[in-house]
Amino acid sequence: xxxxILFFFIGFYILIKGANFLIDGASSLSRRFNVSPFVIGLVxxxxxxxxxxxxISTIANIAGKNEIALGTIIGSNxxxxxxxxxxxxxxxxxxxxxxWVSRDMVWNVIAVLGAIxxxxxxxxxxxxxPEGILMLLLFFYWLYQTVEKSDGQExxxxxxxxxxxxxxxxxxxxxxxxxFLGGKWVVDxxxxxxxxxxxxxxxxxxxxxxxxxxxxxxxxxxAAARKKQTGIVVGNIIGSNIFDFLMILGINAVIKPIKxxxxxxxxxxxxxxxxxxxxxxxxxxxxxVFKRWQGLIFVSLYILYIIYIMSA
Numbered sequence: 001x002x003x004x005i006l007f008f009f010i011g012f013y014i015l016i017k018g019a020n021f022l023i024d025g026a027s028s029l030s031r032r033f034n035v036s037p038f039v040i041g042l043v044x045x046x047x048x049x050x051x052x053x054x055x056i057s058t059i060a061n062i063a064g065k066n067e068i069a070l071g072t073i074i075g076s077n078x079x080x081x082x083x084x085x086x087x088x089x090x091x092x093x094x095x096x097x098x099x100w101v102s103r104d105m106v107w108n109v110i111a112v113l114g115a116i117x118x119x120x121x122x123x124x125x126x127x128x129x130p131e132g133i134l135m136l137l138l139f140f141y142w143l144y145q146t147v148e149k150s151d152g153q154e155x156x157x158x159x160x161x162x163x164x165x166x167x168x169x170x171x172x173x174x175x176x177x178x179x180f181l182g183g184k185w186v187v188d189x190x191x192x193x194x195x196x197x198x199x200x201x202x203x204x205x206x207x208x209x210x211x212x213x214x215x216x217x218x219x220x221x222x223a224a225a226r227k228k229q230t231g232i233v234v235g236n237i238i239g240s241n242i243f244d245f246l247m248i249l250g251i252n253a254v255i256k257p258i259k260x261x262x263x264x265x266x267x268x269x270x271x272x273x274x275x276x277x278x279x280x281x282x283x284x285x286x287x288x289v290f291k292r293w294q295g296l297i298f299v300s301l302y303i304l305y306i307i308y309i310m311s312a
Contacts, residue, residue: 004192011185012215018178019219025171027229028163050240051176052183052213054248060205061252066259069252071205073244074267076214077112079302080237081274084218086298088233089290092225096234096288104238105279107142111245112272114138119260119268126260132253139246179216187212206267206309214240241275270305274298 029035053076060069088094114135118127127135163171187209194208217240224232252258281294 004189004196006189007185008189008193011182011187011189014178014182015186015215016182016219016223018175018180018182019216019223020175021171021178022175023220023223023227023229023232024161025163025168025175026232027227028161028168029165029172031162032165032168050213050217050243050248051180052187052216053240053244054251055180055184056187056209056213057248058252058255061256061258067200067202067261067264068205068209070258070260070264071202071267072209072213073248074264074271075206075210076217077241077244078267078271078274078305079211079214080217080241081271081278082298082302082305084214084221085234085237085278085290086295086302087218088221088225089295090292090299091222092233093292093295094225094230094233094290096230096282096290098288100231100234100238101279101282101288104146104235104242105275105282108238108241109272109275109279111138111242112268112275115245115249116268116272119258120265125262127249127253127258129254129257132250132257135246135250135253139242139250142242142246179220183213183216186215202261202264203309207306267309274301277301 053072057069057072060066060072085094115127118131118135119125191204191208191212194204199208217236220236221233224230224236249258277298278290281290282288284294285291
């Protein structure tokens with residue numbers, strides 16, 4: 001138990017340092033190549049911080065541990081929206097752009113809804129290889145649309161540190177390495193602790209592993225919000241969620257068809273509800289602003305959800 005706790009805290013520290021390196025490098029590249037911070041958040045930060053989910057889900061799926069693989073993705077996405085965006089908005093209210101809402105938040109809903117339509121009513125809850133290919137095609141179409149329609153304009157009122165290209169690239173590589181290594185140690189330590197406490201695999205995936213693999217998104221979002229890079233904050237979460245449901249599930253289904261346990265139906269529907277709540281929140285009060293009081297509600301909802309699944 002002692003070493004599990006030690007690895008957990010050391011891993012968390014490495015995560016924080018890695019996230020800061022990643023944000024600095026990504027922000028610098030966004031200015032150098034005239035790419036908007038939102039797209040950088042979606043493509044580099046959002047996808048890059050999903051590497052732990054990808055690695056764990058793929059290994060678990062190949063090993064036949066579908067509950068851990070699916071629980072990790074579902075738990076991570078619910079945590080991303082309710083807790084990470086909620087907690088970030090509680091400290092740093094987030095002002096969105098219209099296209100982030102009308103394009104990418106809608107795609108987030110499509111990704112989760114598409115997964116539900118595949119796993120619940122059809123094929124006996126199985127995502128087949130052809131369906132996995134379809135999910136991958138949808139992911140690359142979304143990615144193409146996002147990059148193609150980006151106006152290349154930055155949030156110019158904020159200062160972004162500029163580094164020489166080799167340094168910026170080195171920061172990004174070091175950030176990814178720190179996020180992957182730190183995330184692995186956090187998840188390994190937390191999972192060992194959870195197993196000693198007698199938790200089931202699905203619950204481990206939804207809570208310990210799902211939350212643990214989302215720690216990169218948490219620290220990356222806070223680091224970006226503190227530096228007034230709202231585009232990276234929102235793009236990080238939305239990019240990560242779309243990547244999880246379309247790319248990770250798609251690749252895993254192509255490698256090995258995924259059997260969906262029916263008892264996870266409630267949890268994936270909760271994930272869909274959270275994506276719809278986030279979209280709806282953009283039209284309450286001041287348009288396209290995720291406010292402090294909304295962030296408080298989201299965090300509270302997540303705490304209630306965790307209490308429910310832990311006691312069920």
